[in-house]
Amino acid sequence: MFTQKHSSQIEKAHKEILAAVGGEKVSAELQENTPRRAAKALMELLDAEEQFKNLNWKMFPVLTEKPGLVIVKDIFFSSLCEHHLLPFFGTVSVAYLPSEKIVGVSKIPRLVKACAHQLQLQERLTRQIATYIQEKLAPRGLAVVIKAQHACMFSRGARSQAEMVTSVMEGELKSDAALREEFWHTISR
DSSP: OOOHHHHHHHHHHHHHHHHHHHGGGSOHHHHHHHHHHHHHHHHHHTOHHHHHHTOOOOEEEOOSSSOOOEEEEEEEEEEEETTTSOEEEEEEEEEEEOSSEEEOTTHHHHHHHHHHSSEEOHHHHHHHHHHHHHHHHOOSEEEEEEEEEEHHHHSSTTOOOOOEEEEEEEEHHHHOHHHHHHHHHHHHO
């Protein structure tokens, strides 16, 4: 969790960055207020510990025999790439085939937010979401797909806009082609 000491350190670092990149050209307004706002924004983007603390993973028993897929799609997220400290953002789609438990629908977007609010790699983010759901629900099948755009690619380097897609498939969603097709068809709509 961030403290006032962290906030002051981050603000000081931003003042140094502004001085290094702008020198005398940096306006008084920019020098005065931007480091504070940037520190606050960075702390909000990297508050995973706080997000996980508030993640109440309340589960409910499955009331039907062999329930079908539960799909939560197009969950918007944003995160910071650990390579360049630049944002990447997009959508997450999750499907699980319940065994004994289900979770309230809002918990999955909250989980996505908690996992995304740390320095991240898209591949690791995909796996973290899947692992958490697998550990909590032990579903018969699970799929997590992330489609994202990375500022480190479209604003520097290749300067090309492209979508990166990562996925994790487990259990029956990995082994059953018809279930997998149902999932891909649903999230593509």
